[in-house]
Amino acid sequence: MDTKKLSKDKLGEFVAVLAKQNKLYIPQKEGENLKFKPLSGDQEELDFPRITTVPPKDVFFPQTETLYRFEQGGTDISFPKEEEEAVVLGIRPCDARAMAIMDSLFSWDIDDPYFLNKREKTTLIGLACLEPGVNCFCTSVGGGPASTEGLDILLTDLGEDYLLQVLTEKGGKIKLSVEELLEEAAEDDLDTAEKLVKEATSKIGRSINTDGIQEKLPELWESPLWKNLSNSCLGCGICTFLCPTCHCFDIQDEMEGLEGRRCRVWDSCMFEEYTLHASGHNPRPSRRERLRNRINHKYSYFVQNFGKIACVGCGRCIDLCPVNIDVLDILSQVVKEAI
Amino acid sequence: MVDLEKLKSIAKETVSRDDVKYLIGWRQGTYGFRVSPHFVEKPEEAEELIFSPLCTNNLASYLVLPEKLPLPRGVEPDSRKVALMVKGCDSRAVVQQIVEQGIKRDEIIVIGCPCEGVIDLEKVEERFPNQLESVTAQWSNGKIIFHLPEGNEEIPKEEVLATKCLTCRYPNPVLSDLMLGDEVETWGDEKYEDVKELEAKDPQERWSFWEEAFSSCVRCYSCRNVCPMCYCEDCILDRLNPTWINRSNNASENTAFHLARAFHLAGRCIECGECERVCPAGIPLTKLNRKLSKVVQENYEYIPGIDPESKPFQSSYRPEDQEDFIL
Numbered sequence: 273m274d275t276k277k278l279s280k281d282k283l284g285e286f287v288a289v290l291a292k293q294n295k296l297y298i299p300q301k302e303g304e305n306l307k308f309k310p311l312s313g314d315q316e317e318l319d320f321p322r323i324t325t326v327p328p329k330d331v332f333f334p335q336t337e338t339l340y341r342f343e344q345g346g347t348d349i350s351f352p353k354e355e356e357e358a359v360v361l362g363i364r365p366c367d368a369r370a371m372a373i374m375d376s377l378f379s380w381d382i383d384d385p386y387f388l389n390k391r392e393k394t395t396l397i398g399l400a401c402l403e404p405g406v407n408c409f410c411t412s413v414g415g416g417p418a419s420t421e422g423l424d425i426l427l428t429d430l431g432e433d434y435l436l437q438v439l440t441e442k443g444g445k446i447k448l449s450v451e452e453l454l455e456e457a458a459e460d461d462l463d464t465a466e467k468l469v470k471e472a473t474s475k476i477g478r479s480i481n482t483d484g485i486q487e488k489l490p491e492l493w494e495s496p497l498w499k500n501l502s503n504s505c506l507g508c509g510i511c512t513f514l515c516p517t518c519h520c521f522d523i524q525d526e527m528e529g530l531e532g533r534r535c536r537v538w539d540s541c542m543f544e545e546y547t548l549h550a551s552g553h554n555p556r557p558s559r560r561e562r563l564r565n566r567i568n569h570k571y572s573y574f575v576q577n578f579g580k581i582a583c584v585g586c587g588r589c590i591d592l593c594p595v596n597i598d599v600l601d602i603l604s605q606v607v608k609e610a611i
Numbered sequence: 612m613v614d615l616e617k618l619k620s621i622a623k624e625t626v627s628r629d630d631v632k633y634l635i636g637w638r639q640g641t642y643g644f645r646v647s648p649h650f651v652e653k654p655e656e657a658e659e660l661i662f663s664p665l666c667t668n669n670l671a672s673y674l675v676l677p678e679k680l681p682l683p684r685g686v687e688p689d690s691r692k693v694a695l696m697v698k699g700c701d702s703r704a705v706v707q708q709i710v711e712q713g714i715k716r717d718e719i720i721v722i723g724c725p726c727e728g729v730i731d732l733e734k735v736e737e738r739f740p741n742q743l744e745s746v747t748a749q750w751s752n753g754k755i756i757f758h759l760p761e762g763n764e765e766i767p768k769e770e771v772l773a774t775k776c777l778t779c780r781y782p783n784p785v786l787s788d789l790m791l792g793d794e795v796e797t798w799g800d801e802k803y804e805d806v807k808e809l810e811a812k813d814p815q816e817r818w819s820f821w822e823e824a825f826s827s828c829v830r831c832y833s834c835r836n837v838c839p840m841c842y843c844e845d846c847i848l849d850r851l852n853p854t855w856i857n858r859s860n861n862a863s864e865n866t867a868f869h870l871a872r873a874f875h876l877a878g879r880c881i882e883c884g885e886c887e888r889v890c891p892a893g894i895p896l897t898k899l900n901r902k903l904s905k906v907v908q909e910n911y912e913y914i915p916g917i918d919p920e921s922k923p924f925q926s927s928y929r930p931e932d933q934e935d936f937i938l
Contacts, residue, residue: 303827304893325891326829335829336859406643406741477743478642504648506676508833510891524858537858540831544678545849558678594837594889595668596640596647 274438274447276454277461278427283318283434287311287361289450294395295358297331299324308360320362320399323586327516328363329370332390333378335513335538339386339523344530358394359446365419365426366410366584368398370516372422376578377519386536395442398423400465402472407587409600412479415584417472418465428465435465480603482571482581489572492609493564501602502559504595509540511589511597512566517582520546541565567602612750613662613724613791621789622657625694625720634694634722635673637666643742644735644757648673662696662791664748664755667729667773669883670695671704674714675842693719698726700775702784703881703916704839709786710915711879711923713842723787725795728768728776730755732888735771739764775884775897778802785917803905805898821899825865827892830858834886834896835872840879847871869899877903878924881916 278286290296297308299321307326340349375391378384401408401417410416420426424443427434435457438447447454492498512518522539525532539546542563547556556562574582583599590598618636626634638649638659646665651657674693682688697705705721708714727750736742739759747758755771757764769777779799784790809817832848835841847855848868856871857864882904886896907913910933913924921927 302892303824305827305829305891336861406743477741500650503650504673506672506833506836506889508836508889509829509831510833510889513829513831514891522858524854526854526857526859535859537860538830543832557680590641592891594833594885596645598641601641 274444275457275462276436276447277457278434278436278454280432280434282453286450286453287318289453290359290361290446293357293449295356297328297358297360299362308363322401322403322405323364323588326514327370327586327588328360328367329374329516329519331358331360331394332371332387333374333519337386337536339534339536341531341533344527344532355389355393358390359397360394361397362399363396363423364401364586365398365417365423366415366586367516368396368422369415369419369584370422371396373517373580373582373584374519376580395424395446396422397425397427397446400426400428400469400472402429402468404472404476405587405591407478407590408476408585409478409480409587410585411473411476412482413581413583413585418469428468430461430464430468433461435461478600480600481607482603485603485606486572486575488606489568492606495609497605497609498560498564501597502563505559505563505597506595507542507544507559507562509542510592510594512540512542513538514588514592516584516586516588517570541569567599571603615661618660618662618791619657621722621791622651622660623654626651626657627654630691631720632689632691632693634696635670636660636696637662637668639745639747642745644730644732644746644748661747662724664728664730664750666698667732667888669701669704669839669885671697671701671708671839672837672885674705674708674719675839694722695719696722696724697784697787698724698729699779699781699783699785700881700883702786703781704883706786706919707840707879707881707916709919710921716919721784721787723784723790725783725790725792727782727795728772728779730771731773738771773884773888775882786919803901806902806905809898809902821866822862824894825869826862828860828865828869828894829892830860830865830868831891833889833891837885837889839883839885840876840881841872869896873899873903876900878907878913879915880904
């Protein structure tokens with residue numbers, strides 16, 4: 273593995289080089305909301321938050337994405353222009369793992385060109401988590417504060433410098449483009465990074481043993497658990513829209529005058545409309561069925577289909593739920609529940 | 612001060628009645644300062660009930676939230692009563708729902724909790740970050756005492772109260788079947804300072820302010836879903852034929868969504884602030900709703916959610932009502 277060091281004094285230059293050659297996404301504020309957005313000229317200071325409110329999935333799977341444009345009465349369609357080379361800087365290891373999880377879905381039976389083209393052209397430069405949040409539980413679902421899955425480069429904050437580890441060929445190319453800003457990393461730096469990551473791991477306070485949950489969930493289909501848990505659920509889209517692995521979408525045609533576009537927009541299994549049939553029948557008629565589906569999908573169906581849990585333990589759904597519906601609490605109740 | 616033992620015994624008695632479905636209250640949440648709505652169906656579940664400065668949720672939303680599912684032939688709808696714990700602001704939502712005939716007075720039992728103000732979770736979590744172990748809290752002489760694992764912390768309540776509580780005019784429930792504890796003294800005075808501040812800006816500045824705020828909306832609809840006054844069975848946002856508001860997320864559609872909601876709440880919003888509390892994007896939605904409340908109050912002397920016998924603002928008329936806006 274190629275390991276270098278980047279002095280924090282040179283971070284500005286590093287960013288400038290990346291931004292010159294690529295579309296560069298970094299965490300930024302939009303109103304009060306934190307999300308990854310393309311760097312605009314007037315970015316004053318770089319600040320990497322512990323986690324963004326909106327996960328960086330929207331770089332690859334935007335909330336609204338034009339699939340093609342058309343004109344009313346016409347037969348021609350036009351596709352959006354080709355994707356640019358891009359870099360996402362400061363993505364956390366959990367969110368990068370989420371992208372690896374989404375890859376399985378978007379290349380399942382049919383390749384999804386919109387998603388996969390962006391993935392192919394984008395390099396992910398991650399930042400190891402040294403200060404985990406109160407609801408982080410990445411270590412329970414196969415990740416960790418310095419997990420490299422899905423990443424091309426991993427940065428670890430050593431105080432004065434970042435340790436820069438190149439993980440993939442794509443990462444190697446980026447490294448070449450910034451080579452002159454980098455220094456050699458010493459053995460000590462690697463040790464320091466390892467120590468910091470170990471400390472961070474020990475600070476993760478929440479956990480769940482996921483063994484057997486996949487098999488147990490379908491057996492609890494009719495359990496009163498779901499009614500009890502969903503009583504307080506508002507049926508809003510916070511837990512799904514802001515989940516880094518949730519990937520459901522709806523396809524809509526939108527017209528403006530005679531011009532129209534077919535677009536895909538995020539959808540949420542927590543919405544009534546999501547499963548509503550044209551007949552008026554709804555197979556998931558209440559919040560009970562919808563909450564049950566969300567948990568089953570993440571911890572059972574996705575595991576059956578792809579061999580991995582569709583949760584990276586970022587804790588957003590717990591942090592942001594207005595009524596304290598806590599996925600770790602749900603899973604621990606699932607484990608305890610007698611069949 | 613609400614006596615917790617009295618609360619629990621009343622709750623046990625209430626849910627033991629044959630004509631009561633459940634009681635909705637609050638309980639300590641799964642970690643830190645979080646509190647969760649608590650649905651008490653069996654007497655023993657009443658043990659977990661609490662009432663403290665952490666009880667932010669307006670539970671009146673749960674009177675109108677449950678889905679009305681089609682029943683199998685021959686099955687009668689569950690007509691048992693729902694008992695509900697309310698703070699002052701929450702009680703106004705109940706009154707307004709009654710005024711609008713969204714619920715019927717005899718379908719509910721209202722348990723009033725005089726309230727000295729609830730916390731702004733963000734302010735508290737900023738002060739005590741990464742708090743995993745559950746923390747309880749209580750009011751004490753203008754202060755809030757947090758029982759942290761390392762010891763008690765007393766904080767003057769103005770420093771941690773939710774903004775809406777600082778100007779609260781209705782700390783005591785305006786409607787209740789029974790009250791837990793004595794009435795508290797009213798401290799707030801509503802001058803709509805925040806609204807006036809926005810009004811003083813020029814239109815371009817105001818537009819930039821809202822454009823930025825609405826652009827950050829993720830369209831999770833948590834503001835609509837948590838709102839005790841947003842209970843239309845057929846919501847304009849869910850309509851596809853015609854599609855009034857596109858599903859795509861952009862400043863224009865998001866603005867249409869928020870303005871539609873604000874107009875539908877004119878003269879109805881009881882300013883519980885739940886929309887702003889739950890918004891993951893931090894959109895200052897109460898400023899929008901309070902602007903309309905101010906207009907309604909100034910022009911028509913109407914304050915919603917006070918008198919269960921009153922008529923809804925938008926469907927009532929007085930001869931002296933202003934009509935100078937009609938062209």
